Amino acid sequence: MSENVLAIEHLEVHYGHHHALRGVSLDVAPGEAVGLIGETGSGKSTLARSVLGLVRPTAGQIRIVGEDVAGHSQRQWRAFRRRGLVQYVFQDPLRSLDPDLTIEQSLIEPLLLRGDSRASALETGRGQLERVNLEPDLLTRVPGELSGGQRQRVAVARALVVQPTLIILDEPVSALDAANRVQILQIIKDLRDGGTALVFISHDLGSVAGVADRVAVLYQGELVETGPTANVLRSPQHPYTRLLLGSVPTLHAPPASRAERQALRAQLVS
Ligand SMILES: Nc1ncnc2c1ncn2[C@@H]1O[C@H](COP(=O)(O)OP(=O)(O)O)[C@@H](O)[C@H]1O
Ligand SMILES: [Mg+2]
Structure with missing residues (x-):
């Protein structure tokens, strides 16, 4: 059995009184492409930032290639980052690149x-x-x-x-026009086919579907569903996932009507 590249257990992140992540557990196997989806504010970037050492978890474990990083000091994070095992791409390239x-x-x-x-x-x-x-x-x-x-x-x-072991892509195509989006998605697919483990974060299930082996659905800081991409697309278990699917026109399931989506929302927030 080979060790997971990323193992997140019961991760909690609080920003003051706001609980951005509530007991999230997620594993990424070597070479696996995991799609993390959820609407704006669901906690996706908080998860990404925790794995990159940019946010300090309130509780829980994060192991990257066997190293326990959740309690790392700034200095330990710097040493860890220098090894280059984990790399990242953010939605805004000016956050990944130094403008000077x-x-x-x-x-x-x-x-x-x-x-x-x-x-x-x-x-x-x-x-x-x-x-x-x-x-x-x-x-x-x-x-x-x-x-x-x-x-x-x-x-x-x-x-x-x-040649990192794990790449975190946080909404890498969300700010791009269609042509650039296709190019970047192709590069990410090649990466996956080359065996690099990745977490592809998006609010848009459509862009993740063609890349991810497995998807995890985040809703208000909680992982509500995880499964092989095909299964989740074919038979979503959680109402929130069905809601997300309803907004994707290219899937097999007929899109949910406006009334249906409102009913689901009512069910979720009750
Ligand atoms: N630095 C911060 N301070 C306080 N609240 C934050 C901070 N960053 C994010 N949040 C809040 O935490 C929640 C999750 O944010 P985020 O992880 O950015 O979600 P997503 O990437 O899914 O849009 C949101 O309600 C957001 O307003
Ligand atoms: Mg985000």
Whole structure:
């Protein structure tokens, strides 16, 4: 039995009196692609930020490749991040990329942090651009001189450059136009096929469906349903999941009517 890449147990995150995550448990096996879905405010980014050490859990366990990180100090997090096991892509590429660094500097940064020599980092970094369909003449530019789609592709290339064990993608295509969305989704699929474990976060089940082996549904800080993507799409168990499915027009199930969705909502909030 191989160890899980990510093992979250009973994770609680409170922002003051607000409980953003309520006892969330989620595992990601090596090479597995997990889709985390839920509407805005359900706690998706809080989960992502907890796994990246950006939010301090109130309670619970987070193990990444066997290392218990939930109680890590800032210094322990820095040491852990330098190893490059976990990388991330956020919705807004300007949050993944330093606006003052050239594309080349951004691409080699994770490699230098890991301890690669400058020469080898430059070679590896430049090689990544091709993988995300970008021209080498972008290397000397800064993020502000790129289009949103180009920036997101750089953010993805930067995440891949260290060949991480796990990638957290928080709404990676939500801010993109259709053409860029298709490109990034294809890159994520290739990544999955190459065996990188990933957590793909989205409020949109449609973009996750083609990528994720398994989906987890977050509702008001609680995981209400987890299962193989096909099963969840075919026979969602929780009313909230059915509600999410109702808003996706491309699925087999007929879309829920407006009245049906209102009834489900009433059921959920009662
Ligand atoms: N730093 C913060 N301080 C206080 N409340 C926050 C903070 N970040 C998020 N929240 C709240 O926690 C809840 C979950 O937010 P978030 O994890 O960003 O959800 P999602 O990514 O699913 O939209 C929301 O109600 C949000 O307003
Ligand atoms: Mg979010």
